[in-house]
Amino acid sequence: MSNSTEAVTPSLSPSARAWRRFKRNRLGYWSLVLFCLLVVGSLFAEVLSNDRPLVVRYEGTTYFPMVKDYAETVFGGDFDTTTDYLDPFIREQITQGDNWAIYAPNPYGPQTLNYFAKLPNPSPPRLDNLFGTDDRGRDLLAQLIYGFRVSVLFALALTVIGVLLGVVTGAIQGFFGGKTDLAFQRFIEIWGSMPELYLLIIFSAVFAPSISLLLILLSLFGWMGLSDYVRAEFLRNRQLDYVRAARALGLSNWQIIWRHVLPNSLTPVVTFLPFRMSAAILALTSLDFLGLGVPPGTPSLGELLSQGKNNIDAWWISLSTFAVLVITLLLLTFMGDALRDALDPRKADK
Amino acid sequence: MTAPTLPASRGSLPPEGAARPWGGPAAGPGPTLLNVKGLRVSFGGQEVVHGIDFSIKAGEKLALVGESGSGKTVSALSLLRLVHNADVSGSALLNGRDLLQLTEHQLRGVRGDEVAIIFQEPMTALNPLYTVGDQIGEVLQLKKGLTPRQALASTIELLASTGIPEPARRADAFPHQLSGGQRQRAMIAMALASAPKLLLADEPTTALDVSLRGQILDLLADLQRQHGMAVLLITHDLNLVRRFADRVAVMEQGHLVEQGAVSDVFAAPQHAYTQMLLASKPERDVAPAQPPAADATPVLQARGLRVGYPVPLPGLTGWFKKGEFVAVQGADLDVAPGQTLGVIGESGSGKSTLALAALGLLPYQGNLQVTGSDWTQALKSGESRALRQRVQVVFQDPFSSLSPRMTIEQIVGEGLLVHQPGLSVAQRRERVVKALADVGLVDDPRRGGDWLQRYPHEFSGGQRQRLAIARALIIDPQLLVLDEPTSALDVTVQKQVLALLQRLQRERGLSYLLITHDVDVIQAMAHHVIVMKDGEVVESGPVEQVLRAPEHPYTRTLVQAAA
Numbered sequence: 001m002s003n004s005t006e007a008v009t010p011s012l013s014p015s016a017r018a019w020r021r022f023k024r025n026r027l028g029y030w031s032l033v034l035f036c037l038l039v040v041g042s043l044f045a046e047v048l049s050n051d052r053p054l055v056v057r058y059e060g061t062t063y064f065p066m067v068k069d070y071a072e073t074v075f076g077g078d079f080d081t082t083t084d085y086l087d088p089f090i091r092e093q094i095t096q097g098d099n100w101a102i103y104a105p106n107p108y109g110p111q112t113l114n115y116f117a118k119l120p121n122p123s124p125p126r127l128d129n130l131f132g133t134d135d136r137g138r139d140l141l142a143q144l145i146y147g148f149r150v151s152v153l154f155a156l157a158l159t160v161i162g163v164l165l166g167v168v169t170g171a172i173q174g175f176f177g178g179k180t181d182l183a184f185q186r187f188i189e190i191w192g193s194m195p196e197l198y199l200l201i202i203f204s205a206v207f208a209p210s211i212s213l214l215l216i217l218l219s220l221f222g223w224m225g226l227s228d229y230v231r232a233e234f235l236r237n238r239q240l241d242y243v244r245a246a247r248a249l250g251l252s253n254w255q256i257i258w259r260h261v262l263p264n265s266l267t268p269v270v271t272f273l274p275f276r277m278s279a280a281i282l283a284l285t286s287l288d289f290l291g292l293g294v295p296p297g298t299p300s301l302g303e304l305l306s307q308g309k310n311n312i313d314a315w316w317i318s319l320s321t322f323a324v325l326v327i328t329l330l331l332l333t334f335m336g337d338a339l340r341d342a343l344d345p346r347k348a349d350k
Numbered sequence: 351m352t353a354p355t356l357p358a359s360r361g362s363l364p365p366e367g368a369a370r371p372w373g374g375p376a377a378g379p380g381p382t383l384l385n386v387k388g389l390r391v392s393f394g395g396q397e398v399v400h401g402i403d404f405s406i407k408a409g410e411k412l413a414l415v416g417e418s419g420s421g422k423t424v425s426a427l428s429l430l431r432l433v434h435n436a437d438v439s440g441s442a443l444l445n446g447r448d449l450l451q452l453t454e455h456q457l458r459g460v461r462g463d464e465v466a467i468i469f470q471e472p473m474t475a476l477n478p479l480y481t482v483g484d485q486i487g488e489v490l491q492l493k494k495g496l497t498p499r500q501a502l503a504s505t506i507e508l509l510a511s512t513g514i515p516e517p518a519r520r521a522d523a524f525p526h527q528l529s530g531g532q533r534q535r536a537m538i539a540m541a542l543a544s545a546p547k548l549l550l551a552d553e554p555t556t557a558l559d560v561s562l563r564g565q566i567l568d569l570l571a572d573l574q575r576q577h578g579m580a581v582l583l584i585t586h587d588l589n590l591v592r593r594f595a596d597r598v599a600v601m602e603q604g605h606l607v608e609q610g611a612v613s614d615v616f617a618a619p620q621h622a623y624t625q626m627l628l629a630s631k632p633e634r635d636v637a638p639a640q641p642p643a644a645d646a647t648p649v650l651q652a653r654g655l656r657v658g659y660p661v662p663l664p665g666l667t668g669w670f671k672k673g674e675f676v677a678v679q680g681a682d683l684d685v686a687p688g689q690t691l692g693v694i695g696e697s698g699s700g701k702s703t704l705a706l707a708a709l710g711l712l713p714y715q716g717n718l719q720v721t722g723s724d725w726t727q728a729l730k731s732g733e734s735r736a737l738r739q740r741v742q743v744v745f746q747d748p749f750s751s752l753s754p755r756m757t758i759e760q761i762v763g764e765g766l767l768v769h770q771p772g773l774s775v776a777q778r779r780e781r782v783v784k785a786l787a788d789v790g791l792v793d794d795p796r797r798g799g800d801w802l803q804r805y806p807h808e809f810s811g812g813q814r815q816r817l818a819i820a821r822a823l824i825i826d827p828q829l830l831v832l833d834e835p836t837s838a839l840d841v842t843v844q845k846q847v848l849a850l851l852q853r854l855q856r857e858r859g860l861s862y863l864l865i866t867h868d869v870d871v872i873q874a875m876a877h878h879v880i881v882m883k884d885g886e887v888v889e890s891g892p893v894e895q896v897l898r899a900p901e902h903p904y905t906r907t908l909v910q911a912a913a
Binding site for chain 2: 240241242244245246247248249250251255259260263264
């Protein structure tokens with residue numbers, strides 16, 4: 001409660017205040033910073049981890065192998081095939097004399113098979129492969145970076161679609177109530193009773209597995225939980241006096257939903273947001289682990305876990321993948337707490 | 351937080367244990383039962399009760415009075431350490447034992463045994479999963495060591511003593527099966543189960559209808575006499591104090607500013623705050639009632655208005671058709687331009703339904719016209735916007751009537767978005783600031799900008815109610831529906847808000863449809879009154895006639911209860 005006489009602080013816009021409340025939660029704030037760094041970093045995965053050099057200067061000509069294929073003959077090789085830049089001969093060719101090449105910090109791609117490795121696969125962490133290699137000789141760090149990117153982007157897409165569907169269906173049920181609500185509820189009961197996992201297995205047998213197919217299938221079932229929460233919030237909020245006052249002012253249903261009921265019904269949505277992200281990441285990982293997820297050859301955390309299970313003595317596979325998952329999920333959880341504080345204007349902002 | 355320290359307040363405190371005949375009935379005050387000295391309560395380093403002293407004698411009725419936030423409830427409940435996260439210091443001697451020094455285990459022996467409590471809202475104070483008899487019996491078994499059979503017999507006896515009809519049957523009832531008054535009686539029976547020496551009654555009648563309040567209070571007084579217990583009544587209602595208490599202690603912002611015998615304090619209040627409280631009965635300052643001109647169109651006119659809600663029917667028939675609960679049955683009313691029609695009745699009498707119908711928010715049957723245009727036709731033809739501009743509303747609860755996630759500017763300016771969409775952002779802001787100034791929230795319109803980006807939770811109840819009025823007035827309505835506009839406010843704030851409404855009516859020629867259960871408010875505001883009971887209008891007429899010479903027995907009880 002404030003008295004009208006007390007000194008008025010300069011007015012901040014609501015969003016600026018929300019950001020201030022978010023920042024006040026140190027743990028959440030730094031989790032957000034770290035998570036953003038990780039995500040942005042993984043978006044530039046090609047620069048960070050690539051078996052092709054970023055730039056090559058060879059005998060007076062500049063080449064960009066990262067974006068363009070060059071035949072081996074260009075660099076003095078024998079064959080007219082795409083250059084393998086891990087080949088010690090090529091390496092020597094493009095670095096001797098005036099020639100130079102800039103390699104990515106981690107000189108392996110997610111699919112790179114190092115035919116010139118000195119140890120049998122899977123090989124433990126050493127200077128050549130900082131995190132070791134998997135049982136096919138692919139660099140683990142590269143796979144983690146690319147796998148993290150796939151997981152996060154997939155989770156983001158799944159969360160956005162799920163939240164949109166959930167909020168829209170929940171809002172329609174809760175706001176209009178009555179017969180609309182009844183029909184929707186029965187539909188959700190039937191829809192929710194379908195065995196989701198079996199459908200996934202069947203579909204992955206019928207269609208060629210792809211990320212977009214997975215996204216569609218998981219989205220079809222992922223909105224119901226949230227829909228129920230939003231519906232309950234709408235049912236509660238729509239009969240409050242401020243909604244009645246808005247009706248008396250002559251606002252249309254759409255305006256009332258958008259300006260009044262929706263902003264006050266988003267608490268469960270926001271609270272669940274990071275957990276939905278976590279759940280989406282875990283869902284993809286589990287499906288990959290079972291071999292039902294992304295098409296073979298796509299870097300994925302689930303596939304790595306499955307490899308770790310098959311090569312239990314290659315501890316570096318399980319451990320590093322597990323660590324990436326735990327850290328990602330933990331960051332999301334911490335951000336969730338801060339987000340909830342930030343979106344509640346009733347919290348004092350200091 | 352400033353406590354006015356007037357020199358008069360010092361002299362007003364009567365010397366402790368002064369030889370004053372308290373003039374009570376046979377079981378008059380005896381030796382001191384509870385002696386509180388220097389009680390301080392703080393939450394997280396912020397002190398809310400600043401060292402208060404009071405005492406209660408055995409068999410005495412002390413009323414602790416103050417507005418919300420004055421610390422009266424916290425003071426009383428912290429004696430039994432029932433307030434979470436509170437740091438309590440000072441001393442509270444109950445029969446020579448300091449309650450504040452007892453261990454949690456010892457205190458548990460005191461609670462519900464020597465000291466019992468009645469809370470404000472019996473619906474939430476009783477556990478909905480157990481029958482009333484179980485809950486009272488539990489106290490008897492725990493505190494008196496009765497067997498379940500004995501406890502049941504005693505329970506029925508206790509319920510009978512609180513005047514609940516058919517006590518043996520009610521003992522088997524769940525809280526939701528009892529009426530509000532019966533629930534509060536059951537709470538009282540529960541408090542009395544252990545024959546306490548001191549009863550803390552925290553606003554025991556606030557949640558009840560006016561006509562029930564008197565009954566519950568009489569019951570408490572009766573039982574107090576029979577059992578010879580002391581009662582500490584916590585209340586904001588001065589009428590209750592006058593009727594019930596022997597002595598009164600007035601609290602303001604954590605300070606005890608005045609205490610003394612009720613008759614003395616009410617006759618000659620010493621402290622400025624007490625004087626203000628006593629003078630807070632709303633004053634009538636409205637334009638005189640005018641006989642309706644023959645050709646004047648009433649702002650609101652209803653003929654044979656009937657509003658019903660569909661309710662589910664039990665059994666198989668419920669699958670195929672709905673029953674109907676008729677909330678308003680055949681109401682006739684007229685609101686003349688610039689005048690106020692008061693609607694008075696208890697909860698469930700249909701008066702709020704009437705308000706929603708007048709706002710065009712509920713389907714109705716019969717005839718309902720706003721400035722000569724029919725609501726049903728306007729809604730059907732999609733031209734309701736013009737009517738909505740003419741009728742606006744202020745609701746009771748200032749906390750749920752403003753969206754917590756919108757700023758003041760958004761809330762107050764919303765009506766302009768709908769009704770004057772052509773305004774630029776700057777023009778709209780100017781109008782919002784002007785509206786805030788009109789309702790007395792901003793003294794200087796040029797400085798109003800500071801308020802615009804704030805959220806409703808930063809404002810007190812009275813300020814929020816002013817915001818709600820500003821939101822309604824910004825689109826220049828002719829009729830304002832006031833649904834219990836001040837019943838959630840403190841008395842002093844209520845007086846200010848009513849004065850504001852009266853000023854706005856005089857300045858703008860507004861008409862009010864004022865819905866309330868409070869006869870004082872009607873007396874101050876209304877030109878005409880209708881009295882509603884069970885959905886029907888039982889009496890109507892000019893305010894002087896209805897309140898001075900009520901014809902219907904129901905109106906008579908209402909008027910008497912308020913006197």
